[in-house]
Structure formats: structure tokens, C-alpha cells
Amino acid sequence: MExxxxxxxxxxxxxxxxxxNKVSAMEARIKTMQVNVDQIAKSEGLPPHLxxxxxxxxxxxxxxxxxxxxAREVLGLSLLEAKQYVDALKE
Structure with a gap:
């Protein structure tokens, strides 16, 4: 029994x-995709996120x-990522 x-x-x-491990890998892939989408949007002159x-x-x-x-709530960022996002907006 034991x-x-x-x-x-x-x-x-x-x-x-x-x-x-699977969830962590998926989160990393999603973040990479978001960076790619942001770069494409910026290069195409699309407006920033609402x-x-x-x-x-x-x-x-x-x-x-x-x-x-x-930023964390809407964009699904980690605390560090949200802080970096806000700091980038301040500049």
C-alpha cells in the first residue's frame, strides 16, 4: 500500500x-511572438496598443x-516587463 x-x-x-515546463515554453514563445508583432506594427506605422x-x-x-x-493586467506582462514598458513610455 505504501x-x-x-x-x-x-x-x-x-x-x-x-x-x-510545457507552459513555461509556451509563455516564452508567446512573448517572442508579441515582440515580433510589435516590431511589425511599428515598421508598418500601425497605432500603438490602446x-x-x-x-x-x-x-x-x-x-x-x-x-x-x-500594463500587467491588459498586456499580460510580468512585473519586470510591465515596469520596463512604463519606463520606456516615460522616456
Whole structure:
């Protein structure tokens, strides 16, 4: 009985690690695709994402934390990526 429990635990661990690795790889691919889409949009002269103006307005009003939060929510960025996005808008 104890052997079965250990086996199930190990199988569960392997499955969880496999799923985690797959999700991480997919997130990396999606971020790469987003960078490519952004570069294409910029080279074709397309307007920026609609949230950009709202984030920029928050920064101008001294609400940088709210701007980072908004960028994370709408664009699906990590905390570091959202901070870098807001910092780039400030420049």
C-alpha cells in the first residue's frame, strides 16, 4: 500500500513538472511572438496598443504603480516587463 502511494506521488510529480515546463515554453514563445508583432506594427506605422495612452496618462499623473498594474493586467506582462514598458513610455 505504501509502495503504491509513493509511486502515485512520483508520477504526479513528473506530470506536474512536465506540464510546468510545457507552459513555461509556451509563455516564452508567446512573448517572442508579441515582440515580433510589435516590431511589425511599428515598421508598418500601425497605432500603438490602446492601453498605451491610458498607461502614459497614469504616469503623467504620478501614478506609476497604477500604470504598471494596468500594463500587467491588459498586456499580460510580468512585473519586470510591465515596469520596463512604463519606463520606456516615460522616456
Amino acid at each position: 509502495y503504491l502511494s509513493i509511486t502515485i506521488s512520483l508520477v504526479s510529480l513528473v506530470v506536474c513538472l512536465t506540464v510546468y 492601453v498605451q495612452n491610458e498607461v502614459l496618462q497614469l504616469v503623467r499623473n504620478g501614478k506609476e504603480v497604477a500604470a504598471v498594474k494596468k
